Amino acid sequence: MQTDNGQVTYLDAISQALMSEMEADPDVFIIGEDVGQFGGAFKVTKGFLDKFGPRRVVDTPMAESGFTGLAAGAALLGLRPVVEYQFADFISAAFDQIINVMARHHYRTGDPMPVTLRAPFGARLRAGPTHSQSVESYFAHVPGLKIVTPGTPEDAAGLLISSIRDNNPVLFLESKYLYRRLRTSAPLPLEPMPLGQAKVVREGSQVSVITYGAYVSECLDVAAELDKEGISAEVVDVRTLVPLDVETIVASVRKTSRAVVVHEAALRLGYGAEIAAVIQEECFWWLDQPVARIGAKNTPTPTSPPLEDAVLPQAAQIAEIVRRVATE
Amino acid sequence: MATTRARRKSGPKGEPVESRDRQLLLRIFETMALMRATEDRMVSMYRSGDLLGSLYTGHWHEAIAVGTASALRQDDFLAPLHRDLGAHLWRGMDPAQIMASFMGKATSPTGGRDGTLHYGRLDLNIYNPPSHIPDNYPVATGAAFAFQYRSEDRVALAYCGDGSTSEGDFHEAVNIAAVIKLPCIFIVENNQYAYSTPLRLQSATADFSVKAQAYGIPGVTVDGTDVLAVHDATAEAVARARSGEGPSLIECVTMRMHGHAEHDPADYVPRAMLEEWQKRDPVALYQSSLLEHHVIDEETASKVREAARKKAIEARKTALADPLPDPATVEQGVYAD
Numbered sequence: 001m002q003t004d005n006g007q008v009t010y011l012d013a014i015s016q017a018l019m020s021e022m023e024a025d026p027d028v029f030i031i032g033e034d035v036g037q038f039g040g041a042f043k044v045t046k047g048f049l050d051k052f053g054p055r056r057v058v059d060t061p062m063a064e065s066g067f068t069g070l071a072a073g074a075a076l077l078g079l080r081p082v083v084e085y086q087f088a089d090f091i092s093a094a095f096d097q098i099i100n101v102m103a104r105h106h107y108r109t110g111d112p113m114p115v116t117l118r119a120p121f122g123a124r125l126r127a128g129p130t131h132s133q134s135v136e137s138y139f140a141h142v143p144g145l146k147i148v149t150p151g152t153p154e155d156a157a158g159l160l161i162s163s164i165r166d167n168n169p170v171l172f173l174e175s176k177y178l179y180r181r182l183r184t185s186a187p188l189p190l191e192p193m194p195l196g197q198a199k200v201v202r203e204g205s206q207v208s209v210i211t212y213g214a215y216v217s218e219c220l221d222v223a224a225e226l227d228k229e230g231i232s233a234e235v236v237d238v239r240t241l242v243p244l245d246v247e248t249i250v251a252s253v254r255k256t257s258r259a260v261v262v263h264e265a266a267l268r269l270g271y272g273a274e275i276a277a278v279i280q281e282e283c284f285w286w287l288d289q290p291v292a293r294i295g296a297k298n299t300p301t302p303t304s305p306p307l308e309d310a311v312l313p314q315a316a317q318i319a320e321i322v323r324r325v326a327t328e
Numbered sequence: 329m330a331t332t333r334a335r336r337k338s339g340p341k342g343e344p345v346e347s348r349d350r351q352l353l354l355r356i357f358e359t360m361a362l363m364r365a366t367e368d369r370m371v372s373m374y375r376s377g378d379l380l381g382s383l384y385t386g387h388w389h390e391a392i393a394v395g396t397a398s399a400l401r402q403d404d405f406l407a408p409l410h411r412d413l414g415a416h417l418w419r420g421m422d423p424a425q426i427m428a429s430f431m432g433k434a435t436s437p438t439g440g441r442d443g444t445l446h447y448g449r450l451d452l453n454i455y456n457p458p459s460h461i462p463d464n465y466p467v468a469t470g471a472a473f474a475f476q477y478r479s480e481d482r483v484a485l486a487y488c489g490d491g492s493t494s495e496g497d498f499h500e501a502v503n504i505a506a507v508i509k510l511p512c513i514f515i516v517e518n519n520q521y522a523y524s525t526p527l528r529l530q531s532a533t534a535d536f537s538v539k540a541q542a543y544g545i546p547g548v549t550v551d552g553t554d555v556l557a558v559h560d561a562t563a564e565a566v567a568r569a570r571s572g573e574g575p576s577l578i579e580c581v582t583m584r585m586h587g588h589a590e591h592d593p594a595d596y597v598p599r600a601m602l603e604e605w606q607k608r609d610p611v612a613l614y615q616s617s618l619l620e621h622h623v624i625d626e627e628t629a630s631k632v633r634e635a636a637r638k639k640a641i642e643a644r645k646t647a648l649a650d651p652l653p654d655p656a657t658v659e660q661g662v663y664a665d
Contacts, residue, residue: 029477055477056477058508060504060507060508061500061503061504061507063500063503063504065466065496065497065500066466066469066497066499066500066501066503066504067466067500067504068466069463069465069466069467069469069470069497069500069501070466070467070469070470070473070501070504071470072466072467072470073405073407073455073466073467073468073469073470073471073472073473073474073484074470074471074473074474074477075470076450076455076467076470076471077405077470077471077474077475078474079473079474079477081470096460096463096497097463097466097497100458100459100460100463101458101460101463101466101467104458105456106661106662106663106664107441107661107662108438108441108442108446108456109437109438109441109442109448109450109456110661111450112664113664114664143662144662144663146663167664167665168663168664
């Protein structure tokens with residue numbers, strides 16, 4: 001199935017994927033704050049209320065824990081809820097329901113728990129310490145959750161479709177920075193894309209740059225610049241943090257013998273620490289340099305532009321580190 | 329000193345005992361007796377070291393567990409907690425399987441992945457809750473949501489205690505259910521203590537049913553030792569929920585006669601308070617009522633109590649003989665296919 005021709009933003013890709021799943025499966029519904037008549041804080045569900053009605057586009061009171069638990073109960077009865085959090089920052093209010101109700105339910109009981117938790121995450125929008133967080137590491141430690149972090153509109157659509165069809169709770173982290181910045185180059189195929197598969201998004205021979213989310217396009221830009229200097233960087237988009245596609249990452253690093261892991265989340269115990277550990281375990285004898293990690297400083301994300309820029313990894317800094325790892 | 333608050337008996341006026349369905353009356357009695365016998369047996373098992381760890385009992389909660397469950401259909405959704413063993417029995421759970429849960433046996437509903445009170449079974453439309461209470465409240469609203477979504481006339485019923493009412497999930501669940509008119513019944517088992525915390529340190533309101541007013545839903549307080557009062561209040565709330573009129577809250581007042589769990593001697597509870605409540609044994613009260621109204625005779629009453637005792641003894645033997653899970657399976661099932 002294809003949409004009409006033309007370019008599609010990262011946001012529209014998510015919107016179209018969600019709509020196609022709601023059209024295809026009457027058990028899929030969307031629930032959250034302001035998702036109905038307002039169309040969602042970022043307008044992902046604009047027009048959904050008119051199309052599907054209030055039964056399937058459910059505006060809730062301000063109650064992240066309450067509507068997350070509601071989704072869990074509805075999933076136990078065979079529905080496929082898609083929960084929208086206005087910002088990933090607010091998902092902390094639902095932490096208990098996600099960790100203690102959803103994530104371990106299948107292990108405890110054998111019952112499926114098909115819930116998709118959609119949360120716009122990340123920084124670079126001058127939104128400050130409580131509207132800019134990268135929450136993936138809080139959840140990656142918990143068995144039973146899957147975590148998806150698409151870096152392109154195509155992946156956002158395909159991975160959302162698979163997340164909704166998955167029988168487990170899936171934390172679907174949307175880059176709100178990319179919402180209106182990235183567009184597809186071709187009409188969007190609304191087909192499922194398997195979870196747990198990383199993708200080599202640029203082939204290279206001297207160094208592997210492993211990243212996800214908003215930093216995929218950032219690292220592709222850096223790789224293009226380095227190419228002009230004669231440095232050949234391969235870029236791997238992890239796409240799904242849990243389950244992690246170790247095979248693709250390992251194959252890339254064994255080929256290049258050098259690795260840089262990049263993300264926007266704070267460096268300390270950021271997901272890059274897990275990836276770096278896996279590389280060390282699987283590629284130690286192939287490595288020509290220590291694995292480098294790039295992440296935000298271990299501070300909250302400040303609001304003011306010079307402060308936020310000073311905290312987050314910047315292209316020049318990424319280029320410098322990749323250049324060093326690739327050439328020393 | 330913590331005292332029992334005055335009870336506002338605002339539940340529905342019940343039908344006389346003698347004109348009710350005798351089969352139902354008897355089944356309620358049998359289930360209450362089995363709950364008591366099973367828990368008494370498990371207290372012995374706890375003391376003799378048969379169980380892995382804690383044992384949470386529902387002595388004096390029998391009328392609440394069975395009074396509520398008996399007012400539901402088998403296809404209604406139940407979200408019980410640790411003092412509601414009788415609700416599981418009503419649905420058809422075998423006491424041996426409950427004991428197996430407290431022993432980490434492969435035959436427990438979770439196959440030993442979880443233990444103690446975590447023995448709900450979805451095939452019996454019973455949620456298996458985590459230890460965090462009342463997380464089952466929002467989950468019950470989700471079941472109710474699914475029924476409303478599919479235009480089914482099923483309802484969901486969730487239990488929590490006086491302590492749970494202080495948690496955010498209590499507020500969020502009751503409020504959401506009220507706003508979107510979900511077919512949900514919220515039971516508050518007011519048993520005077522949350523672990524060691526008395527009512528006066530839990531809530532500044534006179535009773536818990538007044539909180540319903542703030543959500544715009546009906547709330548009643550009933551005597552939680554009177555099984556027919558609990559049953560009638562639940563039946564009324566269920567009828568409302570089934571006909572699309574939304575949720576209700578029922579406070580059932582009783583006493584936690586044991587500690588929070590069996591390790592807890594509960595010496596913070598005034599002895600006089602326990603002595604006062606000792607006179608209000610829900611199983612004995614109901615038995616007296618059935619005898620008084622000639623629903624059963626002394627011989628039948630003895631037979632029911634004895635059958636329950638024997639069933640609990642047999643259940644212990646079964647659970648003891650049951651196998652432990654195979655550690656080779658420990659990594660299986662983290663994710664569903």
